[in-house]
Structures are given as C-alpha cells and as structure tokens.
Amino acid sequence: MESIGKFLIFMGRMFIRMESFGTYFKLTVDESIKVGYNSILIFAIVSTFMGAVTTLQTAYNLISPFIPSYVISLVVRDMTILELAPTIMAIVYAGKVGSNIAGELGTMRITEQIDALEVMGINSASYLVLPKIIASLIMYPLLVILAGYLSLLGGYMTAVLTGVMTGYDYIYGIRYDFVEFNVKFALIKALAFAFLVAAISSYKGYFTKGGALEVGQSSTSAVTNSCIAILTADYLLAKLLL
C-alpha cells in the first residue's frame, strides 16, 4: 500500500518543473527506438511461433467430422486478438523492455548520474521517465498489431504446410463472424500494459539503492511486478469491458 502511494507521488513528480517540448520530443524518439524498434525481432519470433502452435493444438483438439475446419482459424484469431497479442506479448515486453528500463535507471542511480542531473537543476524523474512512458504508449500498441498479424500468418503457414486445413478455409475462418470491438479491446489493453510496464520498471529502477547487485534485483523485481500488474489489469479490463 505504502509503495503504491510512493508510486503515485513519483508519477506526479514527472509533471512539475518540466523541460522544453523539444527536449522531450528528442528523448521520446530515442526511447521509441530502444523500446519499439529493438523489440521487433523478439516480437516477430514469439508471435509467429505462438500462432503456429495455437493452430496445431486447436486442430489437434478439434478433429471431428462434425466441426468444419475453418473453426480452427476462427479460434486462432480470437485467441490472438484477445489474449496472445496484447497480454502474452506484454509478458515478453516486460521481460525485454521492463528489465532494460529498470537496469538503465538503476545504473544511473548508483553511479550518481541521476544526482548529476538534479545538480544541474533538471527534474530527473520527468526528464528520464516521461519519455520512456510516452515511447512505450506509442510503440507497444504498434508491436501488438505486428504480433497479431504475424501470429495469424504463422498459423496460416502452419495450416498450409502441415495440411491440417486449406489456405482458403483458414482465411474464411479468420473472416467469419469477426467482432471489430475485439481489436479495440486489444488496443485498450495494449495501452494499459504499455503504461504499467514502463511506469513500474522506471519506478523500480529510479529508486535503486546500493550497488550492482541491487541493480540486478531491481530489474528482476521490475519484471515480476510488471507481470503481476499486467495479469491483474487483464482480469479487471476483461470484467469491465467484455
């Protein structure tokens, strides 16, 4: 409870004594590259395989002459949009980006780089953390969209290559009974998770005390706490919006 209060105060501190818009713009672009561009490869690999595996396992479970094969891709589609792309990828994102943010800020804290900023009169919380959160809010939804496409593509390739269903059926299933709201829901989740991962990891890193060992602990605890927050938020959003 106390740490939630500290977390909220930390968030509030980002909006006092701010630097110029140009400064934040440049920093946000830099962070976007780190957070977004550098995560493309891992996202591509994980999501393609997830789509492929989901297709195989759904096909394995649905072998029955009474169920048309396009149901397989329909299931793959809904799982991808509702859970795999936004939520499971958020766990991957926490592991990649969250640990990176906490490690970077933790190192800056213990090597007094944060003090150096403060001595120059810069609000270090705002200068360092705000660009990371904005970059995360911009880039993570884009990564989720990419992951969604690649997951469906991975499923398609598996379906065709292993012959569990035809490409035509796969596409038919993907289009069948498509609910547009699910995509919006996925993007809302993506924004929530993007914020949680960036903010929690920044908080953990920023308040690191001690030495290199503690930086490692901060990284670990950033990932653990981000994952818990993601899953809790996932549950709450599903209850609220579905």
Added chain:
Amino acid sequence: MIEVNHISHSFEGKQVLFDISSRFEKGQTNLIIGASGTGKSVLLKCIVGLLQPDEGYVTYDGRDFTSGDRNLKIDIRREIGMLFQGGALFDSKNVEENVMFPLNILTKMPLDEKLDRVNFCLQRVDLENVNKKMPSELSGGMKKRVGIARAIVNNSQYLFCDEPNSGLDPQTSITIDNLIKEITIEFDITTVVVTHDMNSVMEIGDYIAFMFEGRLLWEGSNDQIIDCNVQELENFIFANKLMRTMRNMKS
C-alpha cells in the same frame, strides 16, 4: 564564498550530521576530510541541494540557497558544477555530448559557440582527441577529467568534488588534485573537495574541515594540521606510516 550554518541531517531517525557550520572562501581549495562513513558526502549533498537539511541553511555569496525562493535557487544551481565520485558521466552520451550537456540545458548558446566552449574546457583538463569516445572507453583518470570539464563548462562559480581521486593511482591523483587547484585559482571560484586522502590534504588544502562521526571537530590550513590538538584528527592523519615518519623527523 559559501557559508554553511548549523546544518543537521538524519535518515529515517538516524542522525548523520550534527550542527555543522563552516565557511568556504573564494579562490581557494576547501577540503572536507574524514574517515569513510562520517557524513562527508551527505554534507556535500546538503550544500548543493541534493538533500534538504533538517535544520540549518547554506548561503552562496550571501544568497540563501536552502530556504530562498525557487528562482534564486535556479540561479544558484546554474553556477554550481559538481564532480561526482565515479565521474557520473552519462553512459549513453559521448565525451563531447557529456561536456556540452549543461550548456544545452542551461543556456541558449548557438552550437558552434557551445563546441568552442566544450573544446576549451577539454583542453583545459588536458584531454584532446577524445570528443567522440564513449565513457566506457575512458580510464578512471580520464573520466574524472571529463567530469571536471563538464563541471566548469558553464562558467561555474562553485565547484564541488566528491572524492576526486578515489580509485586512481597516486600519480594520477596528484595530477587531478593540482588540476582542481589550478582551475580554482585561474577562474577565481569557490571550490569544495571531499576527500580522505592525506596526500591531497598536504598538496592542495588551503582550508580543511575535519569531520568525525557527523560532527565538525577541527578547521584550519594544511600548515596547522600537523600540530592540531585533536585526538581524532591525529588518529586520522597518522594512520599513514609516511605521516608518522614525517612527524618523528620534525620532532
């Protein structure tokens, strides 16, 4: 001149500074000395405003920095340069960007003027052709030099150094010490150096404040320090065999 008035500070109920008062004059190197863990860094952080003291206040040339209004604080901050223990260079920026950073933040100088100033400061600390190097490629001594260049780049009036020669070999230590002293005289600034190195004390200590367990026990110059009559300070000075030999030769 910086005046420290009755500063006390504690962390979560544990008091680490007890009613410290002192004066640091302009154009001389002022040292704060004492064993590890006596509160030197905490005192320095209270002086530069990284920590808010529980009691007491600090004035910079008569201007109240601790309880003064926000604009005054910002003005004074612009005149402060600080060298941190490990250099505290920004890992993601190269040497040139590190030194230029305060100018980007605190001034509206055009780029070529900033570059001139950066190169001037780098030359002043005897660093050339390292502009594009990253901090991880520099030796400990070079990092300190870059840290000094960054601390003086905005024409700082007040220079603070926390353990400028920790982690350096004796020879590099002396070079860095002398560099700090030269810069202090050349630019006529007020310099405060935290150290536990007796070499620095004898080499550059115009004024010395000795701290012991959060209290200021002795002040004076390096000529007077050998004959001080404070037991804790004597223990500190003569922990060093060389210093003991020196005392025996004197008497």
